[in-house]
Amino acid sequence: MSDYNLHAPYGANKKKRIVGRGSSSGLGTTAGKGNKGQQSRSGGKVYVGFEGGQMPLYRRIARRGFSNYWFKKEYAIVNLAELEAKFADGETVNRESLVLKGLVNKADALIKVLGDGDITKKLTVSVDKVSASAKAKIEKVGGTVTVTGEN
Numbered sequence: 001m002s003d004y005n006l007h008a009p010y011g012a013n014k015k016k017r018i019v020g021r022g023s024s025s026g027l028g029t030t031a032g033k034g035n036k037g038q039q040s041r042s043g044g045k046v047y048v049g050f051e052g053g054q055m056p057l058y059r060r061i062a063r064r065g066f067s068n069y070w071f072k073k074e075y076a077i078v079n080l081a082e083l084e085a086k087f088a089d090g091e092t093v094n095r096e097s098l099v100l101k102g103l104v105n106k107a108d109a110l111i112k113v114l115g116d117g118d119i120t121k122k123l124t125v126s127v128d129k130v131s132a133s134a135k136a137k138i139e140k141v142g143g144t145v146t147v148t149g150e151n
Contacts, residue, residue, distance in 0.1 A: 019031040074110065075109070076105070079115075080113070080134055084118065091123060094125075094126045110128045111127040111128050113125060125145045129149050
């Protein structure tokens, strides 16, 4: 195939519909907006969820109770197996080092260490949360754990 013989498939390039430009535009009289009604008028728009004046669904359904969604804390999870693979003996594990090693994406994320996997290296761990099994495994090999978070 020649590089000068390329073309878009049929229907890929459509002409823009310009409304309200007279009868010779192909969209004369009602300008492609149908007959009468709110949507045919200028400025006649309805908001998302509008039900023609009927009480909309989002207002008919009761909102009850308290949602903790806005106050939740999301933790970036790091397992001991990942620490074993990426860190050398005697290194410090904290937010900055985890971001540099690529184990955590966001620099401002809360970090929790979980006990999945085994560890043989003596590490100094300083994170927001540590599970009980991870803390036991780290301290068993001579490492130290410092929890900076409140819970």
